[in-house]
Amino acid sequence: MDNRETNSNARLIWPIALIVIGMFGFGFALVPLYNVFCEITGLNGKVKTESAAETEYKVDESREVTLELVTALNQNMPLGFRAEANKIKVHPGKYYTVKFFGENLTGEKMVGRAVPSIAPGWATQYLKKTECFCFSEQTFEPHERREMPVRFVIDPALPENAVEMTLSYTFFDITGHPANSKKN
Amino acid sequence: MSAAAATHDEHHDHGPARGLMRWVFTTNHKDIGTLYLITALIMFMVGGAMALVIRAELFQPGLQLVDPMFFNSMATLHALIMIFGGVMPAFTGLANWMIPIMIGAPDMALPRLNNWSFWLLPFGFVLLASTLFMEGGGPAAGWTMYPPLVLQTGAALPFTIFSIHILGISSILASINIIVTVFNMRAPGMSLMKLPLFVWTWIITAFLMIAIMPVLAGTVTMLLTDKFFGTSFFNAAGGGDPVLYQHLFWFFGHPEVYVLILPSFGVISQVIPTFARKPLFGYSSMVYATASIGFLSFIVWAHHQYTVGMPIEGELFFTYATMLIAVPTGVKVFNWVSTMWKGAMTFETPMLFAIAFVVLFTMGGFTGLMMSISPADLQYHDTYFIVAHFHYVLVPGAVFALFAATYYWLPKWTGRMYDERLGQLHFWLTAISVNVTFFPQHFLGLAGMPRRIADYAVQFAEFNAWSTVGAFVFGFAQLIFVYVIIKAIRGEGEKANDEVWEGAREHGLEWTLPSPPPYHTWETAPEIH
Numbered sequence: 099m100d101n102r103e104t105n106s107n108a109r110l111i112w113p114i115a116l117i118v119i120g121m122f123g124f125g126f127a128l129v130p131l132y133n134v135f136c137e138i139t140g141l142n143g144k145v146k147t148e149s150a151a152e153t154e155y156k157v158d159e160s161r162e163v164t165l166e167l168v169t170a171l172n173q174n175m176p177l178g179f180r181a182e183a184n185k186i187k188v189h190p191g192k193y194y195t196v197k198f199f200g201e202n203l204t205g206e207k208m209v210g211r212a213v214p215s216i217a218p219g220w221a222t223q224y225l226k227k228t229e230c231f232c233f234s235e236q237t238f239e240p241h242e243r244r245e246m247p248v249r250f251v252i253d254p255a256l257p258e259n260a261v262e263m264t265l266s267y268t269f270f271d272i273t274g275h276p277a278n279s280k281k282n
Numbered sequence: 283m284s285a286a287a288a289t290h291d292e293h294h295d296h297g298p299a300r301g302l303m304r305w306v307f308t309t310n311h312k313d314i315g316t317l318y319l320i321t322a323l324i325m326f327m328v329g330g331a332m333a334l335v336i337r338a339e340l341f342q343p344g345l346q347l348v349d350p351m352f353f354n355s356m357a358t359l360h361a362l363i364m365i366f367g368g369v370m371p372a373f374t375g376l377a378n379w380m381i382p383i384m385i386g387a388p389d390m391a392l393p394r395l396n397n398w399s400f401w402l403l404p405f406g407f408v409l410l411a412s413t414l415f416m417e418g419g420g421p422a423a424g425w426t427m428y429p430p431l432v433l434q435t436g437a438a439l440p441f442t443i444f445s446i447h448i449l450g451i452s453s454i455l456a457s458i459n460i461i462v463t464v465f466n467m468r469a470p471g472m473s474l475m476k477l478p479l480f481v482w483t484w485i486i487t488a489f490l491m492i493a494i495m496p497v498l499a500g501t502v503t504m505l506l507t508d509k510f511f512g513t514s515f516f517n518a519a520g521g522g523d524p525v526l527y528q529h530l531f532w533f534f535g536h537p538e539v540y541v542l543i544l545p546s547f548g549v550i551s552q553v554i555p556t557f558a559r560k561p562l563f564g565y566s567s568m569v570y571a572t573a574s575i576g577f578l579s580f581i582v583w584a585h586h587q588y589t590v591g592m593p594i595e596g597e598l599f600f601t602y603a604t605m606l607i608a609v610p611t612g613v614k615v616f617n618w619v620s621t622m623w624k625g626a627m628t629f630e631t632p633m634l635f636a637i638a639f640v641v642l643f644t645m646g647g648f649t650g651l652m653m654s655i656s657p658a659d660l661q662y663h664d665t666y667f668i669v670a671h672f673h674y675v676l677v678p679g680a681v682f683a684l685f686a687a688t689y690y691w692l693p694k695w696t697g698r699m700y701d702e703r704l705g706q707l708h709f710w711l712t713a714i715s716v717n718v719t720f721f722p723q724h725f726l727g728l729a730g731m732p733r734r735i736a737d738y739a740v741q742f743a744e745f746n747a748w749s750t751v752g753a754f755v756f757g758f759a760q761l762i763f764v765y766v767i768i769k770a771i772r773g774e775g776e777k778a779n780d781e782v783w784e785g786a787r788e789h790g791l792e793w794t795l796p797s798p799p800p801y802h803t804w805e806t807a808p809e810i811h
Contacts, residue, residue, distance in 0.1 A: 107391050110462050118454055118496050125500030125530060129515060132526050172519070213518045219591060270519030 149233055150226035155191035158254045162187050165252075167196065168266035175271040176203040177210060177238070190254040198231065198246045198267070202238035209273045210236045217264040224256040225265065232267060297801045306401070309393035310801060311378045314400050316695075318375025319688075321403055323764065325367030326681075328411075330757050332360040337719075337753040340746050343738050353736035354422035355414065361425035362442075365542065366449045367407055369680045373545040374399075374456045376687055377484050379695065381460060383792045383799065384478045386469025386808040391462040399455035406448035413438035413445075424734055426535065427502070429516040429527050433509050440510070443502045450495040457488035457495075471810035475569070478790050479562065482569050483548030486576040490537045490544075493580075498534040501527065525590050532583035540579040543675060544572060546643075546683030547614060550636050553686050554618050556789045557633035558625025564617040571610035571617075578607045588656045589663045597656040604654035608647065615644055630783070631705030635686035638678055638713045646674030649724065664734075667727025673720045678713070685712070685763065693778035696770040697798035704766050711759035718752030 165188050167181035178201035188194055202208045212232040216222040231246035238244065252263075298304050298313065308314060335356045339347050348356070378396065382389055390396050414420040418436015421427070432439070464477070464485050477485075504515040505527070514520025516527045547568075555562045562568065582604045588597060618640050627633070649671040653659045662668060685708075693699050722745035731742045738746065769775060778797040786793040795803055 106466050107462050110465055111392075111458060114458050114461060114492060118458075118492050120496075121493050122496035122500050125497040125533075126504075128497075128530060128533070129504075129526065132523070132529060136523075211519045219593060268518070272519050 149228050149230065152193075152228050153226075153251075155251060155254050157189055157191040159189055161190055161254075163190060163252060163256070163260060164188075164262045166262065166264040167198075168264055169198065170266060170268045172268055172270045175210065175269055177201065177208065177269055177271075178203055178243075179267075179269050188252060190252045190256055193228075193249060193251045195229075195247050195249045198248065199243065200231075200236065200238065200246055200269075201243040202241055205240045207240060207273070208238045208271065210238065210269045211272050212236065212267045212269050215266050215268070217266070218260075221256065221260050221263050224253040224260075225263065226251050226253060235272065307397070309389070309397050311382050311390045311393070311396065312695075312799070312801065314390075314396050315375045315377075315379030317400050318371045318378060318403075321400075321407075322368055322372035322375060322684075323767070325363050325371065325407065327760070327764075329360050329363035329368055330760065332356045332363065334753060334757050336360065337750040339736055340738070341750040342747070343740050343743050345737055348736070350736040351419055351422055354424075354734060355420035357734050358421045358423065358425055359410070359414070362410065362421075362446075363407070364676075365425070365538075366446075366453075367403075369542050369676070369684070370453060371403060372684050373484075373487070373542075374453070376480075376545070376549070376684075376691075377456075377460055380691065380792060381463060381481055381484060382467070383795065383803055384481055384790055385464060385467065385472050386791055386804045386810065387463060387467035388802060388805050390459050391467050392459045395455055396459050399452045399459065402448050402452040402455075406445045406452065409441055409448065410445040413441045416441065426528075426531055427505065428531075429505060429508065429524050432505065440506060443506050446502050447499055450499045453491050454495045457491040460484055460488045461492075469804065469807040469810055475566065476810065478548075479551035479565070479568055479572075480545070480548035483544045483551075483572050486572050487541050487544045490541050490576055490579065494534040494537045494541075497530065498538075501530040501534065504530075525587070528587045528590060529584065532586045533580075535586065536583040537576075537579040539672075539675075540575060542680050543643075544575065546639070546680045547572060549683040549687040549690075550618060550639050551614075552790065553632050553636040553690050554621050554640075556690070556783050556786050557630065557636070558622045558627050559785050560621055560625045561788070562617065563620035563623075564613070567613055568617055571613040574610045575607060578603065578610070582607065585654055585656070585659070588659045601654055601656045605651065608651055611647055615640060615647075628784075630689070631700075631702065631709055632686045632690035634706065634709045634713075635682045635689065638709070639682045639686065642678030642682070642713075642716070643675055646671055646676075646679060649674065662727060664732055665727035666723040666731045666733055669733050670720050670723035670727055673723070677720065678716050682712075685709075688763075688767070690783075691792070692767065692770050693782045694792055694795075694797050694799070696773070697778055697796075698770045698773055699776040699778045699782075700766050700770050701775060704762055708759060708762040708766065711762070712756060715752045715755035715759060719749050719756055720752075722746075722748045722752075 164185055166185045167183060169179045169181055171177060171179060178199070180199055182197040182199070186194070186196065200210075214227075214230070214232045216225055227248060227250045229247060229249040231248065236246070250265075298310065299307070305313065305317060308317075333356075335348060336353065339345075339353055378390065381387075416437040418438060421432070421435050421438050421442040423432035423435060427442075435442070464481060468477075504513070507513040508515050508517055508522070514522040516522045516524045518524065551562055551568060582600055584592060584596060584600045585604045588600070592600075622637075629637075649667070653662050653668070653671060689700060689705055726742055726745050726749075729742065731738055780796055781787050781793050782797060783793070791804075791808055792799075794808070
């Protein structure tokens, strides 16, 4: 093999190696890209966990939307978790507060995080929460029972064909989570 | 050229080194090709044995032989071993053996890298197999390793992930080597559009691999950090999303299935013209079809996840993009059939496997088309229909292409004609049993039997029993294949001439070399016409 051939091999290997490294990075870049994509398009029912600004809407008394409230626990988390009602009827543009109840069923301190989800996915962007227990971690003292209010409004821009929506919360036990225990 | 000729004289008697260390230190493309092929054959038997454990358990409803956890590890490891241990190394072995010979190069461009990329494999597999003996058992969440389920794996999780890293690095290195070889080492006059189709399909496969293997490596690394370092890539409690994993995985996973099948297309495109005694019909359309399949494979991944709750626009896009793949694939099938049309065909074992490939792969393709329709897929998702589909494209697809390739080139590699009678017996047993095994699974899937379960409802009993009988016949028929290979390697059987197949000289440079070829070939580049 002469020198010329070795050089041209090297010239070809470097760009290929760059593709390999680039694709490794691209895999990681897809994580924020995916989140941004879901947030902008509202696809995948991904719900913002930041509070929305309290804006005045024109209340649409003529329309009524049924909002179902669903609570769930991940992996048998020992938490009593329910909403004050299974479903409520709401008018778009009007602010409501619904109460959720959480009760630590153990004698240990418990840290949880609630992850919201809204169905149908395309309606996610119209349900705006100004106050929610899902915005931050929830710490429960042993056997503590607590009310957790959610204040929300449905944007009157909600398409006409939406008559039923579901707001569900899943509680995750993050008491022993490494990222969490570091902070404590 | 005179300098090259002088070196040639000095090394005139330079054959393989003696003893076992030859295989450890070798940088010869033929040696490394052989190592890859033997490893793949062993892994094919190991993965096959795991499949038989699965089928034995499913022979009857109820739990008879193994516990469900072990059953699930068998399903997981069967897939990982067949993909990363069977099919991929087998094709890499073929590439190592044949590409330098086919393009008139003296060796691969990066021989030492080649040695390393092979020797990573045995370590990867030992690591993977060792997980079966770890606390908590082997990985049992399926080869797709979806979180959060896979995060419940015991001690096996990090070892599974590391072995995937190792196997991924190995295939990346092999791909780099193949690309550099084809671009830099072609004999003068061997223009890109004169390359044999096997070489073409391998270039495109190699490009797919360097693009997707790093993504897989990154994705499984995220699993690792989620489990052990408190990150939340896929953990909903920390703001992550398990569905993201599926997108990342299938961004790798869909091109990966073309990594498994494109070299098969290449093999079939070599075999059919030889036995039809005609040049390949539509050579350039084959090249373009392969390239478009390669491109399309990157934009269809989410058809594996129609049920995760995609918006309607997404479902439509992925449905149409997936259906589009049927066009270039159809071009290929059309070209193979046209090559056979009015050809002077003979039906030696490689040709039999090639014809069975065309027929049965097309059937697997049709079920794929059925599943591409997202509203219909809601019914098929995660049922035995999927199992039947991907086994039809992988077993009578990729594996039959490997059988065809082995029978086709074995006389060239060993200098001995294989036993044609045994080859035909192997073919008929395999071709019939593969259908007995997988055809009933279509019906099971349509009737709603889910995949990856150790037990099932009684109404599925009959089809499962057939499937198991077929699988055992298939499994034991492969011992004939092993016997045929061992016989040829030991130098038993009729001596093969250089051309091996009548008129093969027209179909590739490999048939102008002696059988077996000397240890070093094309030290002087051949003349290309």
